[in-house]
Amino acid sequence: MNNGQTKSIVLICKSDVILTGLTEVLKGSLADEIIQLHRGDEIIDYPEMTGNILVIATTEEIEKSGGFIRQILSDTGTIQFLNIYLEANSPHPNSSVNIFDSPALICYKVNEILNSFAVIQPRDTDTELTKREIEVLKLLTKGYSNKEIADQLFVSTHTVISHRKNISEKTGIKSASGMTMYAILKKIIDVSEIDTADLI
Amino acid sequence: MELFNENSKLASVIHKDHSLLPVINRLGIKLGFGDQTIRNICEEKDIDINFFVEIINVFHYEAYFPEKRLLDFSVSMVIEYLIKTHQYYVNYLIPENDRLIELFLLANPEESNENELVRKFYANFKEEFVIHISYEEREMFPYVLELNEAIKNPSFREQFRQKHPGFSISGFEKEHSNMDDKLDDLKNIIIKYLPPNYDQNRGNAFLNNLFMFEKDMKNHSRIEDHILIPKVKQLEKVLLNHE
Ligand SMILES: [Fe+2]
Ligand SMILES: [Fe+2]
Numbered sequence: 001m002n003n004g005q006t007k008s009i010v011l012i013c014k015s016d017v018i019l020t021g022l023t024e025v026l027k028g029s030l031a032d033e034i035i036q037l038h039r040g041d042e043i044i045d046y047p048e049m050t051g052n053i054l055v056i057a058t059t060e061e062i063e064k065s066g067g068f069i070r071q072i073l074s075d076t077g078t079i080q081f082l083n084i085y086l087e088a089n090s091p092h093p094n095s096s097v098n099i100f101d102s103p104a105l106i107c108y109k110v111n112e113i114l115n116s117f118a119v120i121q122p123r124d125t126d127t128e129l130t131k132r133e134i135e136v137l138k139l140l141t142k143g144y145s146n147k148e149i150a151d152q153l154f155v156s157t158h159t160v161i162s163h164r165k166n167i168s169e170k171t172g173i174k175s176a177s178g179m180t181m182y183a184i185l186k187k188i189i190d191v192s193e194i195d196t197a198d199l200i
Numbered sequence: 201m202e203l204f205n206e207n208s209k210l211a212s213v214i215h216k217d218h219s220l221l222p223v224i225n226r227l228g229i230k231l232g233f234g235d236q237t238i239r240n241i242c243e244e245k246d247i248d249i250n251f252f253v254e255i256i257n258v259f260h261y262e263a264y265f266p267e268k269r270l271l272d273f274s275v276s277m278v279i280e281y282l283i284k285t286h287q288y289y290v291n292y293l294i295p296e297n298d299r300l301i302e303l304f305l306l307a308n309p310e311e312s313n314e315n316e317l318v319r320k321f322y323a324n325f326k327e328e329f330v331i332h333i334s335y336e337e338r339e340m341f342p343y344v345l346e347l348n349e350a351i352k353n354p355s356f357r358e359q360f361r362q363k364h365p366g367f368s369i370s371g372f373e374k375e376h377s378n379m380d381d382k383l384d385d386l387k388n389i390i391i392k393y394l395p396p397n398y399d400q401n402r403g404n405a406f407l408n409n410l411f412m413f414e415k416d417m418k419n420h421s422r423i424e425d426h427i428l429i430p431k432v433k434q435l436e437k438v439l440l441n442h443e
Contacts, residue, residue, distance in 0.1 A: 028267035104203065104266055111263030172392065175378070177324060178385030181317050185393045191313055 006051030007114045008033040025103040030114045040065025052077040052117040127170045136163040141180040206239040217260050226284040270427045275348050286333045300406040307399035325382040340372040369432040376421040
C-alpha cells in the first residue's frame with residue numbers, strides 16, 4: 001500500500017516541552033520516525049532523509065525556512081507542511097492543528113496526511129513493462145533468485161532488485177507467485193513452461 | 201472526526217458503518233439490540249466499555265490508533281478478542297470465500313487454465329493464512345498468557361522460566377506482510393488481469409468478500425503488531441526485573 005516508502009515527521013518548535021509532548025502524542029500515528037528540531041534550518045543535519053516527510057511547524061517557521069527545507073530534502077518523496085498553532089482559542093483553519101486540540105484529534109489529522117502520501121505517490125502513467133523488465137519477469141517465474149538473474153543478464157543484483165520493484169509498481173503484484181500468475185494471464189509465459197506445483 | 205463513545209446508540213453506529221457488525225459480534229453482541237446505547241449494552245452483557253469503544257473506533261477510523269490507551273488493556277482481553285476474530289475467519293469468512301470463488305469460477309468452465317491458476321493461488325494464500333493463525337493459537341498466545349500468569353503469580357515463575365529459558369516474544373513473532381501481499385495480489389489479478397468473459401456479478405460478490413476480509417485482517421494484524429507485541433515486551437521487562 002505504501003510502496004515501501006517510509007513516512008517521517010519533522011517537528012519544529014522552540015519549546016522542548018511542546019516537542020516532547022507532541023512526540024508522545026504522535027507515537028500513536030503512522031509515522032515511522034519522528035525528528036525534533038528547534039529551528040527549521042537545523043534540517044541541514046538530516047540531508048540523508050528519504051521517503052515521504054510531513055513537516056509540522058508554526059506558520060512563521062514554515063514561511064521562514066520552508067524553502068530551505070525543500071532544498072535540503074530535494075531527493076525525498078513528497079514533502080508536506082502542517083501548521084501548528086500554539087495559543088488556546090486562536091482561530092485556526094481545519095487543515096492545521098492546535099496544541100490545545102485533543103491528542104486523538106492531532107493524531108487523526110496527522111494520519112490523514114500520512115495516509116494521503118500513498119495516494120499521491122504511485123506513478124500510474126506508465127504501466128507497460130519494458131523489454132528488460134519482461135526478461136526479468138520471465139526468469140523470476142522460473143524460480144531463479146535475484147543473484148542468478150543478475151548473472152544471466154550480466155547486470156548487478158541491485159539492478160535486478162530495482163527491476164523487480166518497478167514490475168511490482170506497474171502491475172500492482174508483489175508476491176513471486178502473483179507475478180507468475182500475471183505472466184501467464186498476460187501470455188508472457190505459457191503454463192507449460194513452469195512447474196505450477198511448487199511455484200503457485 | 202467524531203469518535204463513537206459510550207453514549208452512542210449502537211444502532212446508529214451500525215447504520216454509519218455496517219462493516220462493524222462482525223466486530224460487535226466478536227465483542228459479544230447479537231442483532232436485535234433495540235435503541236440501547238453502548239453503555240447500556242455493555243453493562244448488561246458485562247463487556248468492558250472502554251475496550252468496546254476503542255475497538256470499534258480503531259476499526260472504523262483507519263487513521264485512529266491511540267496506541268497508549270490501547271496498551272492499557274489486559275493481554276488476556278486482547279487475546280480473547282484476537283481468538284474470536286480467528287474463529288470468525290475460520291468458521292465464516294474463509295468458507296464463504298471458498299463458496300464465492302467456486303461460484304465465480306464455475307460460471308466460466310471454458311477458461312479451465314485460468315481457473316486452475318486462480319484456484320491454486322487462492323488455495324496457497326489460504327493455507328498460509330490458516331497455518332499462521334493456528335500457530336498463533338498453539339504457540340504464541342499460550343506463551344503470552346503464561347508470561348502474564350508468571351507476573352501475577354510468583355509461584356508460577358520458576359515453572360515458566362524452565363519452560364521458556366530465554367523467554368522472548370521475538371521467537372514467536374511472525375510477519376504479516378507476506379499474507380497481505382498475496383491477498384492484495386489476488387484482488388489485483390481479478391480486478392485487472394482476468395479475461396473479461398467471467399460472470400461479473402459473481403466476480404463482484406467474491407471481490408466484496410475479499411475486500412471485507414482484507415479490512416478485517418489488516419485491523420487484526422495491526423492490533424497484534426502494535427498492541428499485543430509491545431505489551432508482551434513490557435511484560436517481559438517486568439519479569440526480568442523480578443530476577
Ligand atoms: Fe492473528
Ligand atoms: Fe497474526
